[in-house]
Amino acid sequence: AQRVTQPEKLLSVFKGAPVELKCNYSYSGSPELFWYVQYSRQRLQLLLRHISRESIKGFTADLNKGETSFHLKKPFAQEEDSAMYYCALGGYGGATNKLIFGTGTLLAVQP
Amino acid sequence: EPEVTQTPSHQVTQMGQEVILRCVPISNHLYFYWYRQILGQKVEFLVSFYNNEISEKSEIFDDQFSVERPDGSNFTLKIRSTKLEDSAMYFCASSEEMPGASSYNSPLHFGNGTRLTVT
Numbered sequence: 657a658q659r660v661t662q663p664e665k666l667l668s669v670f671k672g673a674p675v676e677l678k679c680n681y682s683y684s685g686s687p688e689l690f691w692y693v694q695y696s697r698q699r700l701q702l703l704l705r706h707i708s709r710e711s712i713k714g715f716t717a718d719l720n721k722g723e724t725s726f727h728l729k730k731p732f733a734q735e736e737d738s739a740m741y742y743c744a745l746g747g748y749g750g751a752t753n754k755l756i757f758g759t760g761t762l763l764a765v766q767p
Numbered sequence: 768e769p770e771v772t773q774t775p776s777h778q779v780t781q782m783g784q785e786v787i788l789r790c791v792p793i794s795n796h797l798y799f800y801w802y803r804q805i806l807g808q809k810v811e812f813l814v815s816f817y818n819n820e821i822s823e824k825s826e827i828f829d830d831q832f833s834v835e836r837p838d839g840s841n842f843t844l845k846i847r848s849t850k851l852e853d854s855a856m857y858f859c860a861s862s863e864e865m866p867g868a869s870s871y872n873s874p875l876h877f878g879n880g881t882r883l884t885v886t
Contacts, residue, residue, distance in 0.1 A: 690874070698879075699770075699771075699877045699878060699879045699880070700810070700858065700877040701876075701877065702874040702875070705874065742809075742810065754800070754812040754815060754823055755802075755812060755875065756812070757802075757809050757811070759808070759809045760809065
């Protein structure tokens with residue numbers, strides 16, 4: 657079955673510290689992975705997707721098919737990065753158009 | 768930047784009542800979705816809609832649920848007889864392309880959500 661696991665409900669770091677939000681997935685075919693972010697009182701929005709291999713707001717994520725992971729990383733956290741982060745699995749096989757979300761990780765960046 | 772809009776932001780209803788949640792997707796988008804998030808739980812897919820018909824639905828989307836695109840702009844989710852366990856945040860989303868149809872997925876654009884409280 658398709659599944660996304662985010663093991664940490666809360667990650668608290670100090671400003672300037674490195675951040676790694678963990679995401680593991682389960683899917684037998686070729687996955688499409690995304691990170692969505694929800695800032696306080698704002699809508700869920702796309703942060704980045706593995707296929708574009710881009711860095712957004714200093715965040716990067718590399719798809720590791722061997723470890724079935726798509727961890728989100730940033731070398732130096734900023735206070736404005738505090739938000740809820742959701743890893744999502746989608747577009748698998750071209751036969752579906754739904755996203756499977758993880759439970760989310762709340763990132764709290766302390767001053 | 769165009770946005771998906773949802774109304775109302777908060778709906779309180781009594782068990783057994785019908786509710787209609789409304790969404791206006793981004794105007795040039797062709798694919799529409801409803802997701803929900805029960806408090807403290809993950810965001811869950813309910814249904815996707817394309818070309819005036821349901822293209823996919825989850826096991827959550829039973830006979831109590833229906834979706835409609837009554838005109839060129841609105842996309843609604845109806846729950847016929849609400850239950851306590853329907854209390855959740857309901858998110859509408861739209862996309863320009865079908866995720867998975869090509870190697871480059873079209874991102875979903877989400878609305879702010881409607882918080883449904885069933886008492």
